[in-house]
Amino acid sequence: MTEPESSRCRPEGAYDVFLSFRGEDTRKTFTDHLYTALVQAGIHTFRDDDELSRGEEISKHLLRAIQESKISIVVFSKGYASSRWCLNELVEILKCKNRKTDQIVLPIFYDIDPSDVRKQNGSFAEAFVKHEERFEEKLVKEWRKALEESGNLSGWNHNDMANGYAFSL
Amino acid sequence: MESISLVLSMSRHEAKFIKEVVKDVLNKLDPKYLYVPERLVGMDRLAHNIFDFLSTATDDVRIVGIHGMPGIGKTTIAKVVFNQLCYGFEGSCFLSNINETSKQFNGPAPLQKQLLHDILKQDAANINCDDRGKVLIKERLRRKRVLVVADDVAYLDQLNALMGERSWFGPGSRVIITTRDSNLLREADQTYRIKELTRDDSLRLFSWHAFKDTKPAEDYIELSKDAVDYCGGLPLALEVMGACLSGKNRDGWKCVIDKLRRIPNHDIQGKLRISFDALDGEELQNAFLDIACFFIDRKKEYVAKVLGARCGYNPEVDLETLRERSLIKVLGGTVTMHDLLRDMGREVVRESSPKEPGKRTRIWNQEDAWNVLDHQKVRAQCIHESIGMRIF
Numbered sequence: 001m002t003e004p005e006s007s008r009c010r011p012e013g014a015y016d017v018f019l020s021f022r023g024e025d026t027r028k029t030f031t032d033h034l035y036t037a038l039v040q041a042g043i044h045t046f047r048d049d050d051e052l053s054r055g056e057e058i059s060k061h062l063l064r065a066i067q068e069s070k071i072s073i074v075v076f077s078k079g080y081a082s083s084r085w086c087l088n089e090l091v092e093i094l095k096c097k098n099r100k101t102d103q104i105v106l107p108i109f110y111d112i113d114p115s116d117v118r119k120q121n122g123s124f125a126e127a128f129v130k131h132e133e134r135f136e137e138k139l140v141k142e143w144r145k146a147l148e149e150s151g152n153l154s155g156w157n158h159n160d161m162a163n164g165y166a167f168s169l
Numbered sequence: 170m171e172s173i174s175l176v177l178s179m180s181r182h183e184a185k186f187i188k189e190v191v192k193d194v195l196n197k198l199d200p201k202y203l204y205v206p207e208r209l210v211g212m213d214r215l216a217h218n219i220f221d222f223l224s225t226a227t228d229d230v231r232i233v234g235i236h237g238m239p240g241i242g243k244t245t246i247a248k249v250v251f252n253q254l255c256y257g258f259e260g261s262c263f264l265s266n267i268n269e270t271s272k273q274f275n276g277p278a279p280l281q282k283q284l285l286h287d288i289l290k291q292d293a294a295n296i297n298c299d300d301r302g303k304v305l306i307k308e309r310l311r312r313k314r315v316l317v318v319a320d321d322v323a324y325l326d327q328l329n330a331l332m333g334e335r336s337w338f339g340p341g342s343r344v345i346i347t348t349r350d351s352n353l354l355r356e357a358d359q360t361y362r363i364k365e366l367t368r369d370d371s372l373r374l375f376s377w378h379a380f381k382d383t384k385p386a387e388d389y390i391e392l393s394k395d396a397v398d399y400c401g402g403l404p405l406a407l408e409v410m411g412a413c414l415s416g417k418n419r420d421g422w423k424c425v426i427d428k429l430r431r432i433p434n435h436d437i438q439g440k441l442r443i444s445f446d447a448l449d450g451e452e453l454q455n456a457f458l459d460i461a462c463f464f465i466d467r468k469k470e471y472v473a474k475v476l477g478a479r480c481g482y483n484p485e486v487d488l489e490t491l492r493e494r495s496l497i498k499v500l501g502g503t504v505t506m507h508d509l510l511r512d513m514g515r516e517v518v519r520e521s522s523p524k525e526p527g528k529r530t531r532i533w534n535q536e537d538a539w540n541v542l543d544h545q546k547v548r549a550q551c552i553h554e555s556i557g558m559r560i561f
Binding site: 016017030032033037039041043070071073104106108 | 177184187188189191193194195197198
């Protein structure tokens with residue numbers, strides 16, 4: 001983590017894409033389809049498979065995968081904010097993006113309004129009521145900031161597509 | 170019934186959505202996708218219309234023409250559309266600056282070669298004459314579904330050497346031609362003229378380059394509006410003037426705007442020249458002129474090395490200043506420049522001695538160089554001493 005970015009080159013086996021998502025919401029559906037499509041297109045994609053075995057902190061393995069990926073895709077679904085692992089992951093992803101100019105973060109808003117992510121409304125508001133009871137204020141603030149930042153990034157809105165929204169680069 | 174069809178349409182929608190995501194990820198991962206500036210103003214709609222027309226799946230070969238005045242953003246729009254489309258084809262090729270390349274190499278052979286190479290991903294057989302190139306393109310590409318952009322075409326011959334007939338490319342192929350001359354677009358199925366930016370869009374683009382913001386700073390609102398009015402809605406002029414004025418105080422602004430006012434609206438080169446004149450110091454101006462004459466599309470390290478050898482100090486700062494002023498761009502380690510800026514720079518050199526190339530500080534085309542060396546042998550030694558260094 002402390003290596004100077006300029007002297008670093010991408011290690012062999014580094015991922016092209018890191019997928020961040022809420023397992024309960026989309027593991028077996030959308031994220032699975034997306035993962036398969038990315039791999040089929042020859043894109044080296046990382047998805048975290050053992051959500052259950054997670055400890056308190058983000059593992060080194062996961063952290064490295066985030067740092068070495070060229071693109072992080074974050075699938076925001078209704079339950080994303082209720083998982084502290086997801087939120088910790090997001091914090092790390094944005095740290096990487098802000099430190100390294102060539103890393104790209106692409107949010108996908110899956111059946112959720114970007115402004116709900118940005119302002120933590122709707123299902124995200126409920127999740128944060130619980131977080132505020134359980135976790136330190138500092139940590140919760142960090143999560144809120146991360147969501148606010150990612151809600152402002154340009155990405156894909158799954159619902160808009162259905163209404164004929166032409167997706168542009 | 171209803172619920173089944175709903176599920177079906179959702180999943181079809183999802184498949185389409187995922188396809189778009191994958192395409193975008195590929196685009197972003199592939200270094201070959203073309204650079205376009207982050208801040209594009211007033212182009213979405215047109216790019217979208219062109220994209221729509223070209224992305225409709227049909228088996229015919231579709232040709233789109235984009236025309237408009239120099240500096241209006243033809244190439245930029247073509248790049249935006251190219252980036253969106255390029256992964257849907259068996260092969261794709263963006264032929265930039267066709268007019269300049271044809272002139273520089275006395276013919277279209279290098280462009281024919283590039284077209285074959287980019288699509289077939291292997292070096293083409295040697296092309297010793299244009300007609301051979303034409304036959305090769307026709308024979309090898311007529312079964313391939315390709316996307317080709319012919320950027321800045323000035324003569325019909327240039328186009329004919331690359332795409333004499335539609336049947337040279339396979340069914341479903343798409344072609345985009347950009348040109349200043351709409352007469353060259355008779356074959357096109359659709360033509361689009363790029364219009365000048367509206368005043369609001371102009372101000373937005375200008376502010377981005379002058380203030381790194383979407384609107385002018387408080388004290389500069391009126392001055393900005395004045396400057397914008399003299400740029401005639403041309404994105405290139407707005408960018409260069411914005412970058413030129415960035416960081417100057419109010420007096421500096423007034424002085425530049427006063428110069429702008431005196432230049433007639435159609436004389437874009439004259440307006441760009443103001444930014445050149447505003448460069449502080451002879452070395453900075455020399456660096457710009459050297460690049461305009463010799464170093465377009467050269468690697469930055471190479472340019473820095475040669476400039477450094479001449480000026481005797483590290484030219485990194487100068488290159489950075491030129492980049493900040495939007496007079497050059499450094500893309501993927503390569504130094505480039507808009508063709509209008511290049512022509513402005515060459516004009517500065519040419520006008521120092523319009524009739525006698527031998528007296529100019531730089532000679533960049535073969536013909537002038539031969540004439541000078543052949544017919545003015547007496548002066549050769551003197552040329553060698555004064556400008557020889559600058560013939561690369």
